[in-house]
Amino acid sequence: MSARILVVDDVIPNVKILEAKLSVEYYDVVTAYNGADALKIAEEQLPDLILLDVMMPQMDGFEVCRRLKADQRTAHIPVIMVTALSEAADRVQGLESGADDFLTKPVDDLALFARVKSLLRLKMMMDEFRLREETSSELGVISMSDRKEEAIQRARILVIDDNEYSVRMMKEIYAETYDITLEPNMEEAQVLLRGGDYDLAVISLDSATYDPLRLCSKIRSFEETRQLPILTLVDESDKDKLLKGMDIGINDYVMRPIDTNELIVRTRTQILRKQYQDRLRHNFHRSMELAVTDSLTGLYNRRYMSNHLDAMLQRAKMDYKPVCVLIMDIDFFKNVNDTHGHDVGDDVIKEFSCRIGTSVRGIDLACRYGGEEFVVVMPDTDLSVASGVAERLRRQIAEKQFSASNGGVVLDLTCSIGVTVSREKEDSESLLKRADEALYKAKRDGRNRVVAAPANVEVFEKAQGVAAR
Template identity: 80%
Template sequence: MSARILVVDDVIPNVKILEAKLSVEYYDVETAYNGPDALELAYNSPPDLILLDVMMPQMDGFEVCRRLKKDPRTAHIPVIMVTALSEATDRVQGLEAGADDFLTKPVDDIALFARVKSLLRLKMMMDEFRLREETSSDLGVINTSEEEEVAIRHARILLIDDNEYSVDQITKVYDEEYDVVVERNMDEAQALLRGSDFDLVVISLDAAENDPLRLCSRIRTFEETRQLPILTLVDEVDKDKLMKGLEIGISDYVMRPIDINELIVRTRTQILRKQYQDRLRHNYHRSMELAVTDSLTGLYNRRYMTNHLEALLQRAKMDYKPVSVLIMDIDFFKNVNDTHGHDVGDDVIQGFASRIGVGVRGVDLACRYGGEEFVVVMPDTDLSIASGVSERLRRQIADQSFKDSKGMIELDITCSIGVTVSREQEDAATLLKRADEALYAAKRDGRNRVVVNSGNVAA
């Protein structure tokens, strides 16, 4: 996952060390040596993540973080504070300023990259939902200015811990503000999570009889709980477990012995984030229903795709991330309508769309372009990955027969696909035209194939 990271520290060797470590992992690194310069860089060219020192002259890291989080242009950039301060009160102050996490100097490489990857994954998903919300707002489908600010209301927490003392301590903190359910058995907890609507799950990683990390993994596996925030309670000696948990996808952690104020702040942060995500998803689904989906397939329509692609290309000009596009066309579809009628043709289109939806990633955007043509827009994706996805989709279409809704007719269907990738200073129309040229080449050369157009000559 490529990303731009801003490193801020007034000590030059500290900056150079972090810059070197991140560059080795193929991140693009920008640097600043004081708070004002960091803010200017963040406002003019927002990075994907900020590593921010706390103790700096002119303006300390807490103040920089507060300003970043108050400005709409930078409010959603993850901030990791890197500091020699290790007291719980310092962590609480940073979290209240809006920091997403803390790393203590000297920085452990495993912890650094685990947190960076985790926060970048979250930002990538949130950016996609925000971009779709902006697209819907531009189309006049929803009015985001009328949305209420996110606030904690009747938040539900599932606490999973088999230590009686720990359970008593935490429930006393939570009882006044949250609806808390306590479960000591991992299997029962999993059933509860899949059958109920929780805002946060708090899991102790030192369970005596079960494997809490296995449960964390399952939470991230199931569709019902994939986006549920996970806050873990970790002993100082269990850092290996914590690193593994961060790789799996836990959202945050509190070290034992538990500082009550830190627990309160981290809990509130995770619930606010969850409710904000829920609002974005609600707006996204509502806008799709109103104006931007194709009524037959449920995929995005051409109007939405074009607007969304333009927005992606504008963003790509700033962060230099490629946008790939593929156009798919059902081979000999006219014969289906002429032979079996338009009802069967509609069934084929619906089945085709369903296979596209299953075959692409969550961040990709699939749409019905018109008739039997479909488009998939793939952000932050180079041509080699896009062509691989295209070939997989082509095989999925060809390898399994299509049936009509009555189960009376079975048809072998194939498709042709044209693929291309964005170039600098390019608009959506030009990019789509180049993909269409590749599609035309695929149909001319015999159909049921993928043709790649790198921007020069289709091959």
């Protein structure tokens, strides 16, 4: 995967070495030799990742990172700090300033590219969700003002470790802040992960009873856990295993002996990122749902119904099974709005849609076609069955009064329904047109009735001619 990477270091040879290594892997590299230039380039060019030296004059890497994360335009750019500092306190300071990871000089090539690839994969996915959220907001589907800042909501952590001492330590560190589940068995852990809504999996890479990398691989292969952050506990002797794990999809790690503060900060970072990612994904699915549903009734809208009907007719051609369509219209609905106002009219529309929902089958698709018109698409259904459903719905509308939500208005209403069935080599436009013609015939014949139009057009047209005479 190609990406633009900003390398920041006040020592020119360090910059040139990293630039050469990254260029060989076909990354587009830009460089800066101080913090001020780094901030300017990051704002103007919006790189995909920043490799940031810590020890720089005037403005150190910690301050640069804090400013990057405070700016909404650059806050989501991953930052890897490259430093000669190796103390846990320095890593904690960097993580608290917003850094995503650390590399210690001299930089190991395998570790460098493992971290770069891992963070770039994550950024690409998050960028896609953010773009969709922004597009949905611009279209008015969702409101960005409704979003809240991410906060840890008593997150759930599953610790998978068969070392009793390590497990006790995890329990002491996490117990006050998180809901923690401890599981030494890999098979049981998989069951728990797929059935529970966890925010983080903490996995020891040093196990005598299971293959931790196999477990990480399975977590990434299951749909339910594919996006679950994985934090690993690593011994110095397990570095090769760690690098393979980074390729599999491990998000972060803590080296043993474990520094409590570093573990706490890295845990918090992963959980906040997970909650932010969940919010983006929720907004995306919500925007998709709102894009295909009618805001007043919750039924599918006309655009979705048309696409769905086209797909259903294509399937019907292969299965040789008919598709029926009902089009219904509330009789004299204009009088409701003119006499009682649009609020009462909206109440009627909502109640009408509820009655449709209780009258049709689970496999049927109900939608608001526009105004006071509704459509029900019925797959694998012949005309007699569809006519029976339409008649039942007509009676439910006519026999039970409609009440406005304020309780001040009670109305007796009826509806007219046109029904037809698909024929061979027919598209959705033609099918809907024939159902619409049946609806208009029901209205011309006096309303509060069901008119069924058979697939044989000539039969229906002859019947219309007789009715007109």
